[in-house]
Amino acid sequence: MSTLSEYLNEHLPTGWQKPQLVEALSGTLDRATVYRYLAGSHPRSPAEAVLEAFAAVLPGVSVVELRAAANLSTGAEEPWIPPVEANRLSYAQRRALEAFIKATVGPVDDFDEAVNPETAVGDPPSGPALTEQERAEVESYVRRLHASGRKDLADRVAASLETNSNVDTAKRPG
Incomplete structure (x- = not known):
């Protein structure tokens, strides 16, 4: 047990x-x-x-x-609500920030959980595919992470970008 x-x-x-x-x-x-x-x-x-x-x-x-x-970092009871200025972030910046938060907190094996999707809290957002400009913003963020020595985090954000790229490619007409 x-x-x-x-x-x-x-x-x-x-x-x-x-x-x-x-x-x-x-x-x-x-x-x-x-x-x-x-x-x-x-x-x-x-x-x-x-x-x-x-x-x-x-x-x-x-x-x-x-x-x-569960031997996880305990955090706080209430959810974190970013400051109102976060509304100024572009979609790509929001995705990068979400990836940063998830990478900082640590990976969670959500795919092993049988959760009712209608009542699940904290599901990853399923937004539209990234535009070329948004993708460029996220790639710029990844380069800055590499430059600052945060290679592990940069690799995780880049991996999420690649996953999104695979989805984008699958949706594009050939």
Whole structure:
């Protein structure tokens, strides 16, 4: 069992068994995901949406405590809201900033999580493909990251740009 699964099992409300937790989380997490987390066979870095779902139904449990139990940086309970000036950022700058935040916090294996897409919190934005100008802005940001010695972060942002490029290429008429 993992520390997270032990924590979850210890914080089941009095009288609850696993089926009651599955029922409480229905519509947010599927049954198999709940059982995997209770058994300790979950991803090493759980998705934020999964931790938020458990915190919402388990009394006295916070997302910060669940992150600690999962050996993740605990952060803050409330979401970060950027200053209003962030509205001036272009789409490419926003994508670069999102990539920076995700790379700084650490990778999360979201694809292993069976989360209901209608209720999932924090899903990556699915915006339009980057224009050539936006792509150039992100590439410029990657070059600046390399120049500042942040090679790992630059590589991650560049990889997300390549993934977007593959999607763009697939959408373009041949």
